[in-house]
Structures are given as C-alpha cells and as structure tokens.
Amino acid sequence: MLADTLLNVIVLIAGPVIIAFLGAIFGLLYLGVDRKLVAHMQGRIGPPIVQPFRDVDKLMVKESIIPDSAIAWLFKATPILCLVGSISLLLYIPLFGQNAMLTGFGDAIVVMYLLTIPSLALVVAGFSSSSPYATVGAQREMVMMMSYEFPLAMSIVVIAWRIGLVTNLNPFMLSTMAAYPIWGLVGPLGIVGLLILVFSMLIVTPGELGKIPFDVAEAETELAGGLLVEYSGRNLALFYISNAIKSFAVVSLVVAIFFPYNLSPILGITATVPAVILDVLFFLLKVFVIMFICVIVVRAAVARFKIDQASKFYLLIMSAVSLVGFVFILLDVII
Amino acid sequence: MNLLSPEEIVESFKSSLGKDLVDSTIYRQEIASKANLFTSISIVVNREAFRDAINHICKLQEDPHFIVISSSDRGDNVELIYHMSIYYGLHLKEISLLLTVMLPKTDLRIPTITDILPGTIFAERETQEMMGVEVTGIPDNRRLFLPDDFPAGVYPWRNDEAGLKPEMTRVLPGRQGMKHE
Amino acid sequence: MSEVLTKTSFTIPVGPIHPAVHEPVRLDLTIDGEEILDVDIIAGQVHRGIEWLGMNRNNAIQSIYLAERICGICSASHPFSFVQACERAANIEVPKRAEYIRTIVAEIERIHSHLLWAGVAAHEIGFDSVFYLVWRVREEIMDLTEYITGHRNTKAMYMIGGVRRDIVEEQFPRIRQSLDYYRSIFCQLKTVFLDDRTIKLRTRNVGILTKENALKYSVAGPTVRASGVPKDVRQDQAYGAYADLDIKAITPDIVTGTVVGDVYDRIIVRLLEVKQSIDIIDRCLEDMPAGEITSEPKLVKLLSTLKKAEGEGVGRCEAPRGECFHYVRMNAGEETLANWKVRAPTYANLMPIPSMLKGGQIADVPISFASIDPCISCTNRAIVVDISNGRKFSLENEDLHKLSIMKTRRLEENLVS
Numbered sequence: 001m002l003a004d005t006l007l008n009v010i011v012l013i014a015g016p017v018i019i020a021f022l023g024a025i026f027g028l029l030y031l032g033v034d035r036k037l038v039a040h041m042q043g044r045i046g047p048p049i050v051q052p053f054r055d056v057d058k059l060m061v062k063e064s065i066i067p068d069s070a071i072a073w074l075f076k077a078t079p080i081l082c083l084v085g086s087i088s089l090l091l092y093i094p095l096f097g098q099n100a101m102l103t104g105f106g107d108a109i110v111v112m113y114l115l116t117i118p119s120l121a122l123v124v125a126g127f128s129s130s131s132p133y134a135t136v137g138a139q140r141e142m143v144m145m146m147s148y149e150f151p152l153a154m155s156i157v158v159i160a161w162r163i164g165l166v167t168n169l170n171p172f173m174l175s176t177m178a179a180y181p182i183w184g185l186v187g188p189l190g191i192v193g194l195l196i197l198v199f200s201m202l203i204v205t206p207g208e209l210g211k212i213p214f215d216v217a218e219a220e221t222e223l224a225g226g227l228l229v230e231y232s233g234r235n236l237a238l239f240y241i242s243n244a245i246k247s248f249a250v251v252s253l254v255v256a257i258f259f260p261y262n263l264s265p266i267l268g269i270t271a272t273v274p275a276v277i278l279d280v281l282f283f284l285l286k287v288f289v290i291m292f293i294c295v296i297v298v299r300a301a302v303a304r305f306k307i308d309q310a311s312k313f314y315l316l317i318m319s320a321v322s323l324v325g326f327v328f329i330l331l332d333v334i335i
Numbered sequence: 336m337n338l339l340s341p342e343e344i345v346e347s348f349k350s351s352l353g354k355d356l357v358d359s360t361i362y363r364q365e366i367a368s369k370a371n372l373f374t375s376i377s378i379v380v381n382r383e384a385f386r387d388a389i390n391h392i393c394k395l396q397e398d399p400h401f402i403v404i405s406s407s408d409r410g411d412n413v414e415l416i417y418h419m420s421i422y423y424g425l426h427l428k429e430i431s432l433l434l435t436v437m438l439p440k441t442d443l444r445i446p447t448i449t450d451i452l453p454g455t456i457f458a459e460r461e462t463q464e465m466m467g468v469e470v471t472g473i474p475d476n477r478r479l480f481l482p483d484d485f486p487a488g489v490y491p492w493r494n495d496e497a498g499l500k501p502e503m504t505r506v507l508p509g510r511q512g513m514k515h516e
Numbered sequence: 517m518s519e520v521l522t523k524t525s526f527t528i529p530v531g532p533i534h535p536a537v538h539e540p541v542r543l544d545l546t547i548d549g550e551e552i553l554d555v556d557i558i559a560g561q562v563h564r565g566i567e568w569l570g571m572n573r574n575n576a577i578q579s580i581y582l583a584e585r586i587c588g589i590c591s592a593s594h595p596f597s598f599v600q601a602c603e604r605a606a607n608i609e610v611p612k613r614a615e616y617i618r619t620i621v622a623e624i625e626r627i628h629s630h631l632l633w634a635g636v637a638a639h640e641i642g643f644d645s646v647f648y649l650v651w652r653v654r655e656e657i658m659d660l661t662e663y664i665t666g667h668r669n670t671k672a673m674y675m676i677g678g679v680r681r682d683i684v685e686e687q688f689p690r691i692r693q694s695l696d697y698y699r700s701i702f703c704q705l706k707t708v709f710l711d712d713r714t715i716k717l718r719t720r721n722v723g724i725l726t727k728e729n730a731l732k733y734s735v736a737g738p739t740v741r742a743s744g745v746p747k748d749v750r751q752d753q754a755y756g757a758y759a760d761l762d763i764k765a766i767t768p769d770i771v772t773g774t775v776v777g778d779v780y781d782r783i784i785v786r787l788l789e790v791k792q793s794i795d796i797i798d799r800c801l802e803d804m805p806a807g808e809i810t811s812e813p814k815l816v817k818l819l820s821t822l823k824k825a826e827g828e829g830v831g832r833c834e835a836p837r838g839e840c841f842h843y844v845r846m847n848a849g850e851e852t853l854a855n856w857k858v859r860a861p862t863y864a865n866l867m868p869i870p871s872m873l874k875g876g877q878i879a880d881v882p883i884s885f886a887s888i889d890p891c892i893s894c895t896n897r898a899i900v901v902d903i904s905n906g907r908k909f910s911l912e913n914e915d916l917h918k919l920s921i922m923k924t925r926r927l928e929e930n931l932v933s
Contacts, residue, residue: 366755367760371754371759373753373755374753375830398731400734400736402841402859403841403863405843407845416843418859424746427752427754433830452732452734453867454734478560481560491568492568499568
C-alpha cells in the first residue's frame, strides 16, 4: 500500500519531467527539421538540424537584460509561466501512440484552455516589457487569439458531439476519441465534413503557433521581433523552448483528434516492446506529416498577412468553413 | 502644353522680369551618334524678383521638376542655384534650368518657395544649416542632416570664418588640409 | 496636432536601426492601435562629408571614385552624372563608343538594383522564399558585372572624357548569354510578383502616392512613374547612348490599364524596367560604334586640363531609383572642385513618405517605405567629418588600430588565465 503510494508519487514527479524533456527534445528537433527543409525550398543550404539545440545552449549562457522601464518580476515570471503552460499541455495530450499521462483528469476542453496560457503569457510579457514594439505585438497576439479560437473550438466540439452519439463515455476525453476514431463513424457526407474540419484545423495550427503567414505578433520587419523584442538570454531561451514544446503539443493534438490510429494493432504485433517502438515511430511520422503540411510548406509559400487580414481570415472565412464542415456532419447524421 | 525653344524661354523671362533678369546663358551639347541636343539654360535674377521667376517657371510648365539647391561661397556673396527642369515627360524635350540668385553676406535671406513647390523643403532646410542662409517663412525650421549638438553659427559649406574650424576636421597623414585655411 | 492625438496614441521609432530600414534613417510614427496618425523623418545618420572632400581635398579624378562610393548600389549612376558634369564644366568631348559603354554599364546596374529591390520587398512582407530565389537569380548579373568591370559592384568604369575599359567583340557572347538567361526567366518573375495572391494582398492599395502629390514633391524615378507621370531622364533629356535609342518611360497602365500609385504599381514599373534594360543593352551591343574609348588617355594631361578649366556643368542620369543629379563648378588654377552638389533620388523621394504612410497600418510601413527603394547613404552625404563641442565623432585610424591591438592583448590574457 505504502509502496504503491510511493510509486505513484515518484511517477507523478518523474513523469512530467520526462515528458517535458521528451517534448522539448522533439520540439526542438522538429524546429530544426523545419528550418532545414524551408531552407532547401528557398534554395539555401540552411542550418544543421541540431541548430535549435545550439541556439538554446547559446542563449542560456548569454546575459539576460531586463529593461529599466519593464515590470521586472512580471518580465521574469512570464517565460516560466509560458513554459509551464506548454508542458502541462503535453500532459493532457496522448503522445507517442500511448495514452496521455493525465488521462482521466482532463478532456479536450481543458486542453483548449491550456492552449491559451502560453499565448497569454506572451501577451503579458509583451506588455510588461513596456517597449512600443512589444506593446503592439501584444495587442496583435490578443487579436490573433480571439480570431482563431472559434474555428478551433468548432472542430473539437463537432467531433466530440459526433462521438458522443455512439458511446456513453465522455466524448471530450482524448482517450475516447482514440477509442472511437471518428473516420469510422461517419458516412460519405460525414467524410466530406471531416475533411473540411481537418482543413480548418490545419489552417488554425500556424496561427496558433505564430508561424508565417500568421506571425504578425513577432513580424520581424515591422516590429523588430514584436512581443519578444526586449527578451534576451535565459528568458528568451525559455520562450524558445516553450514555443518548440507548444508546436509539438499542438500538432500532437491534431494527430490525437483526427488520426489516433496506431500501427501495431493493424499489423497484429502484440509483443509490448516492438509494438511500442513501432507506435512511437508511427506517431513521429504523423507529427512530421502534419507539420510539413501546415507549417513548413505554408511558411515557404506565402507572405505575411496584415493583422486585419489575418483576423478577418480566421473570424469570417475559417469560421464559415468549419460551420460548413459541421453542417455536412449534421446532414450525415440526419440522413 | 506650348513648348518654347530655349531662346523663347529666355525672351519670356526678359519680358516677365524686366531688368531684374541679370544674365542668361543657353548651353547646348550634342550627344552620341544622332547628335541630339542636351540643353540647359542658366538664368541669374535679383533676389527681389526671385519668387516671380519661380512663378514664371510654373507658367512654362505647371509642375516644374525641382531638383536641388546648390550654394557656394563666392567671397562677399553667397550664390544659390535652384536646379529645376521643365518639359519632362516628352521625348528629348526636357530643358535643365539653373536659376541663380546672389545674396550679399551682409543680408543672407531668401524667401521660401515651399508654398509654390512643396518639394523644396529638404533643400531649403539643408541650405539653411549648411550655408547659413536664412529662408524666410520656411514651415519646418529644424535641421535636416546636421546633428542637434552641432555648434550653432558654424556652416560647413562656407569658406570664411563661419565655415568649419580647422580643429573640427581631421587631416590624414600625407594629405593636405583644408583649402581655405 | 494635440487635438488629434488622444491618450491611446504613442510614438514608435522605426530606425535608425530597425529591420524595416536597411540603412540608418529614422521614421517617427505616431500611432493609435495599428493606425498611423503622423510620420516624421529624421535623416542625417550616415553623413560622410563626400561633397566637402571633393571641394577641399581631392582632385576631380579622385572624386570620381569617391562619387562611386556615395552609394553601395548606384556605383555607376553617381560617377556617370559626375563625369558628365565635369565634362560640361571643362568642355571635354566624349567619344561615341564611350557613351555606349557607359550606357551598358548603367543598364546592368539597373537590372542588378531592381532585382535586389524585388528581393528586399519580398522580405519586407515576410515572403522569404521569394527573397532568396530572386537574389539567387541576381547572381547572374553580378557575375556579368564582374566579367565586364572586374568587380561585382564597384565598377570603376567611368572617367572624365570616356571610360576606362573597353567592351570588345569577344565579350559580347557572354553578355548576350546573361541577357538570354534573364529573358528566359522574366515570365516566371512576372508570375511570381504580379499574380501571387499574398503579394497582391499586401501591396495593392498600400502606400498610395497620388499623381498630384508626386508632382508636388518633385518625386523621381520608378516612384513617380508608378504614379502615372511618364518622367524618365533617359527619355526626357539627351545623355549617354540613350539619346540614340527611343526610350519610353514605363508607367503601370501598360499592364493594368489604370494607375493606382500603390506599391503594386511600383513593382510593375520596376519589373518592366528590367525587361527594358535587357533590350537597351542588346541595342547598345548591336549599334556600338567603333573608335576610341576616351578622349584623353593620359591622366596627367587630363588632370592639368581640369586644373585649367573654368566653368560649371550639370550631369543628370536616371539611376535605378530615379534621377541622379550632380552639379560641378571648377575654378581655374584650383586642383579641387570649386563646388560639388549631389542630389540622389532618395533625397526627393523621402519627402512624400508621410503622405504615403498616414492612415495606413504599421504592417504597411516596411513595404511602403521600401517601395521607394530608399538609399539613405545617397541622401546623406555632406557634412563635417570629425570633432564638435570638443567631442570626437569618429576615431582616428591610429586610435582604431591601437584599440584593436589592445583588444587582441586582452583576449590573449584571458586565454592564458
């Protein structure tokens, strides 16, 4: 009994640490792959894949400068808040083909709320650094958060609702979504609706991650780095890592909702170790594919939007698109 | 637009400005194989008739192209040349105009023409800070290129005692110093 | 202004060091949220006293090379204007072949400059792929420049009374090869810049300069042409070999039928000018007359002619960014120039910037500002070099050398300890 409790405690402490490490490592690795591939698309050689690790390494030893006019404690607290937000996000999302660490303690709604924490931390960081560039960047980040929220929520809620029709389990649980893959539940009309929802989710992802064409909050050529213009050294490194973790988490979320399949049951592999290895590899592949489509290719192929264009795009066009997806699934149910 | 020949332009200045037109020269140069002409007209006017001359140029072409003001220290006088061009937009018809005004150093003032040609503002600000010519009625009196901590009363383009002090410049080894020391 | 400015407005300094401005200049933007209420331009951060040097230290021939260094990109336009001004002041004839060679070099520079600008413009709107690809394409013209002049950028081709190097028949195939390359990719460039959705979204109706304002502020170059004024020194006034060719100023209505005067129109003008430059170089190669390349090959003799010369002259040429103007006066018996005044195109093009930016968004500032292709080094030239108020603006050569040695020593000590 005591041993069990002790074990639980150890798992509870060690688990998040391990997951945070894995998240950071894979997040940075995918960032390196992203930079390399984009470079090749642009006709450049690009940095080595391990470059993000070197960046973090270098930032860690650099001086952290806090502007005189900044609110110092807030300025220092937000990078940690951002990192914590990103890590807790990881704990609720199924990773590497396994269940999420905190399965049963929170559902997709919690994940959606947690998603806003890193962004909010960025906004607070921007305002607390009291630079005009950062302030404008923070305003833009807030507008972006409000804009992409609806299409994001729409995709998750519609799918949970559809799953809820076939099971008594809490459909918002990501584990339920994994148990009842959505593609198997719908007819042809529903498939069309789902494709539309996948599309809208893929378009929301670069906005959520602040990547081109939705990197308005950092817009290098306009705001000289925007939100993070005053950050340096360790504080900047924390934001850098949290951004990498968040990228990994958001893409994993897309995988968990739409593509929760594992390879081992399909191939009939039952032995634990090979099955896990296979699932991990398959998961990493899925994450790569999603990232390739919605971050890497998009980043190389378009210019940055203006904030009003980006906001209108999400609020009007993407909301309409996700509603159309919903209507298709609704029709599929009725008919 | 009625295109006048360079001689006709000089004539029109004469009839419009009368004795305030001090001097005028027409310069022509044959260019390249087809020997097309490069034409420029130099007009010297009194300060009193300066604004009239600008207005007259605006009659020749509604929006004359203003280029820049060049100014030089000619001993007791400061010479301002307003470089302009008219008849642009037509194939090889453009004529460069050099409108020259002499100002005595005892009274270095010239009226602004920003109300007629707003594009002269930078040149007027520059002339003011570099040559020490006061442009009366200028809408923006700040310095253009000189830093704010530059000493007042020193004008880099002047060759007299108001010009750069020798200690403000640096002579590289093996080079001669300022010409007008 | 204070009535307009409410509490919500604040000032953002763009520059002197900012990713949106590639050279030091400062734009003070007064903004309310994203909207720009007011713009102020503060120039003067890169003064190097070039005119002053020409008037006080250098002889006319040395000043050609100084003129070449006024701007990093217009290293043909400034000497081109300068030598014209000197030739007129000293009454020196130019051989016809030299006029053609001057024209070819100037047009090569235009292709180079416009491609460079296209890349920068893409970068400003966050389209880095186009930026990299266009700059890769630009390498070809850089190689050609090196092939003809011996250097990628600093060409040193111009000389008072002619040019310094000939372009001979054997070199023509290599030049034509480059021209063919650009002809072959021109359609691709056009598709990328004129048909891409996001580029259009970011540049259409952005940074509008009305024809009225363009004329009012005496704007020059592609900026004024994009506002529908067919003003191009190559077309308007006889100089170089352009006098023999029928150049027609390019305005955006050739492609779209209308003139808006926005950034998109400026892209059209620059893009078509690349094509125009290719054709001009081709014509020049075909029509190039035989003969001398300079009227006075002996520099000592030329220098003494210049020293004896008395007179004034203007030199005008159409630089990639607009009209580049030099005024020179020479006094007999003086080795240096009596007066030298340079007006680079950006000098004129900066003035309408506030009217282009007002009412727009911060996001439009980089691309709008870049769309005039500002060259700040060109604009700021003439000023004191050194000490004022007892404070040194710059360090002596020897001081720098000393500092550099000291740093090395310091590093060595650190290494040992």
